[in-house]
Amino acid sequence: MRERLSDRATTARAQRELAHRVRTRRTVARRDGVHCEVDGKRLLDFCSNDYLGLSQHPRVLAALRDAESAGGIASHLVCGHHAQHAALEAELADWLQAPRALLFGSGYMANLAVLQTLLGKGDVCVQDRLNHASLIDGARLSGCILKRYRHADADAAAAQLAAHAEGAALLASDGVFSMDGDISPLRALAAAACRHAATLYIDDAHGAGVLGEAGRGSVDAAGLPGDGVPLRLVTFGKALGSAGAAVVGDADLIEHLAQAARPGIYTTALPPALAAATRASVRLVRSAEGDRLREQLRGNIARFRAGAARLGLPLMPSDTAIQPLQIGADADALAMSRALEDSGHWVAAIRPPTVPEGSARLRIALSAAHLPAHIDALLDALGRARDAQA
Numbered sequence: 001m002r003e004r005l006s007d008r009a010t011t012a013r014a015q016r017e018l019a020h021r022v023r024t025r026r027t028v029a030r031r032d033g034v035h036c037e038v039d040g041k042r043l044l045d046f047c048s049n050d051y052l053g054l055s056q057h058p059r060v061l062a063a064l065r066d067a068e069s070a071g072g073i074a075s076h077l078v079c080g081h082h083a084q085h086a087a088l089e090a091e092l093a094d095w096l097q098a099p100r101a102l103l104f105g106s107g108y109m110a111n112l113a114v115l116q117t118l119l120g121k122g123d124v125c126v127q128d129r130l131n132h133a134s135l136i137d138g139a140r141l142s143g144c145i146l147k148r149y150r151h152a153d154a155d156a157a158a159a160q161l162a163a164h165a166e167g168a169a170l171l172a173s174d175g176v177f178s179m180d181g182d183i184s185p186l187r188a189l190a191a192a193a194c195r196h197a198a199t200l201y202i203d204d205a206h207g208a209g210v211l212g213e214a215g216r217g218s219v220d221a222a223g224l225p226g227d228g229v230p231l232r233l234v235t236f237g238k239a240l241g242s243a244g245a246a247v248v249g250d251a252d253l254i255e256h257l258a259q260a261a262r263p264g265i266y267t268t269a270l271p272p273a274l275a276a277a278t279r280a281s282v283r284l285v286r287s288a289e290g291d292r293l294r295e296q297l298r299g300n301i302a303r304f305r306a307g308a309a310r311l312g313l314p315l316m317p318s319d320t321a322i323q324p325l326q327i328g329a330d331a332d333a334l335a336m337s338r339a340l341e342d343s344g345h346w347v348a349a350i351r352p353p354t355v356p357e358g359s360a361r362l363r364i365a366l367s368a369a370h371l372p373a374h375i376d377a378l379l380d381a382l383g384r385a386r387d388a389q390a
């Protein structure tokens, strides 16, 4: 007899409950800088990717308000390509020292677009084992051979490229790993890609705005020139505080994406209002104020790591705004997260399948908008939650 989809969903729900893997959406009633109101409680937020606090910056909000159109109206290739989009693409290319930029509705869609459009059957995509899910999904959608190498191991990447000498090859890695906070070995990856005639694609969702000169991201921080990496992803929903994404890089590859990428063609253009807000963010990121915000963020990261080390907390090796504490069991990570919430701190427990089995963790995301007193209060709460659990 045919299985009913609703029965399948019920079974999956029961399994999730047993495994402590039910996810809940919390409703944020109000957000005010690093504070937010959830279920009637005011919490200090250590979950968001708003690393520079730009999502509520007066100039970004003003740009959003002043825009003439809320909706994207149509796809870019019909009549949706607005002057705000064209200006944003030009400013992104200028900022990131790349020949060209192309907008997408989100980072997820951009990754599907790049991999699905550039690769096909018989090609190989070599990826870091901890890459973002959208990179994995894009490779699957393309029908190419997908190979995943040991995390941050450029030699393993090179070996996989060498073992698949037929067909075109793309080497793809997160610049900053979203659940670990560490930075990929970009120079070694660039050398491996060059040696094996592969195209290097770096997803810099968590590096853009935060790392490198003028916030140009992990590629710049690694000392690679803008054209040292033929394709890069910048997303606007993290340090830039808005929404959307762009692929920047080699003009011929980008033009091919503009002509052929289904997730770019068969969708409505980003709202021009968001493009305008993102332009304001990019201007801020490149300015002296951006330098000051990055300096504050670095200070917060150093303060947090020094305090966590004093407390003997199990820090993972990260110098970025993403500071995970390794916990292990799903239930323990959840219990820690609940204890932190009881003391007024919102810290996400990240569980499989987002991270590998047995590596549930607290993912603490720091922002330039946190004050030193906020960091100290979190450290104090972490120490007490750990002691209560022991």
Ligand SMILES: *Cc1c(COP(=O)(O)O)cnc(C)c1O
Pocket: 105, 106, 107, 108, 109, 111, 132, 134, 174, 178, 203, 205, 206, 235, 236, 237, 244, 245
């Ligand atoms: C968030 C994220 C994405 C997806 O970007 P969205 O704009 O949120 O869809 C892609 N890659 C990485 C590494 C991310 O962290």
